[in-house]
Amino acid sequence: MRATVTVMLKQGVLDPQGEAVRHALGALGFDGVEGVRQGKVIELDLADGTSEDTVKAMCDKLLANTVIESYSISMG
Amino acid sequence: MKAAVIVFPGSNCDRDLAVAFRKAGFSVDMVWHKDPTLPEGVDIVGIPGGFSFGDYLRCGAIAGQSPVMQAVAAHVNRGGYALGICNGFQVLCETGLLPGALMRNAGLKFICRMQTLRVETTNSVFTQSYAEGQQIEIPLAHHDGNYVTDAEGLAALKAEDRVAFRYVGNPNGATDDIAGVLSDNRRVLGMMPHPERVIDASHGGTDGWAMFTGLTQALVAA
Numbered sequence: 001m002r003a004t005v006t007v008m009l010k011q012g013v014l015d016p017q018g019e020a021v022r023h024a025l026g027a028l029g030f031d032g033v034e035g036v037r038q039g040k041v042i043e044l045d046l047a048d049g050t051s052e053d054t055v056k057a058m059c060d061k062l063l064a065n066t067v068i069e070s071y072s073i074s075m076g
Numbered sequence: 077m078k079a080a081v082i083v084f085p086g087s088n089c090d091r092d093l094a095v096a097f098r099k100a101g102f103s104v105d106m107v108w109h110k111d112p113t114l115p116e117g118v119d120i121v122g123i124p125g126g127f128s129f130g131d132y133l134r135c136g137a138i139a140g141q142s143p144v145m146q147a148v149a150a151h152v153n154r155g156g157y158a159l160g161i162c163n164g165f166q167v168l169c170e171t172g173l174l175p176g177a178l179m180r181n182a183g184l185k186f187i188c189r190m191q192t193l194r195v196e197t198t199n200s201v202f203t204q205s206y207a208e209g210q211q212i213e214i215p216l217a218h219h220d221g222n223y224v225t226d227a228e229g230l231a232a233l234k235a236e237d238r239v240a241f242r243y244v245g246n247p248n249g250a251t252d253d254i255a256g257v258l259s260d261n262r263r264v265l266g267m268m269p270h271p272e273r274v275i276d277a278s279h280g281g282t283d284g285w286a287m288f289t290g291l292t293q294a295l296v297a298a
Binding site for chain 2: 013014016017020061062063065067068
């Protein structure tokens with residue numbers, strides 16, 4: 001089975017990389033891009049029966065830094 | 077007086093930090109990250125700069141989970157001293173031994189140059205040999221030194237006089253110009269600039285030396 005973890009900077013935390021991407025899109029002529037936030041996607045191949053709670057523990061302990069990041073988990 | 081310097085795969089300031097400790101009169105043990113214990117009788121743990129585990133996932137994240145960090149946490153929790161510089165500061169934040177987090181520099185560039193800092197408190201063994209408000213020149217070498225803490229965390233750091241150093245001219249977007257912070261018991265310091273690189277005039281400066289002499293004085297007196 002597979003779990004997909006999406007890690008994003010929390011709302012309110014400035015994202016300098018996202019801002020740089022937004023500026024670059026503007027420079028390429030893509031108007032109207034009002035915000036860009038960059039995060040990461042982590043795919044986990046897991047033994048069958050692994051619970052979402054276990055994946056949540058992985059996120060809290062290592063995959064995300066919850067001081068600045070939030071995460072969401074998609075199982076299956 | 078005994079110091080332990082932790083070595084991770086990718087540490088690159090570990091020997092510099094050991095040289096600084098030795099010059100200040102410490103005996104130094106280098107401790108590999110897989111060691112589950114620290115040597116007997118260690119007074120201070122140094123967590124050096126570098127790129128532990130290639131900065132994979134987040135700077136300091138993998139190092140923060142290494143076996144030796146549990147021993148470091150136990151050392152800190154019984155009142156031991158610890159000094160984390162650059163990547164070492166990132167590791168201490170990742171383990172929760174210091175508050176906040178270090179993000180990518182606001183200008184997105186790696187910064188490698190001398191930086192003026194202001195000493196904000198002399199109430200710690202690390203800063204007691206400086207004068208409050210003193211400006212010192214310490215080199216920077218980081219890509220992720222943008223210190224972030226929320227409003228509540230910042231208020232606590234200020235109320236408890238735990239901001240050790242601020243940048244004079246913010247190089248990386250750090251919250252409130254913060255370059256280094258102390259733990260609540262004032263025995264753990266994390267900072268992005270590299271004091272261990274300026275302890276010898278032939279290397280371009282000596283403004284970092286007072287940190288190590290301060291440590292020596294404090295630990296001899298203790």
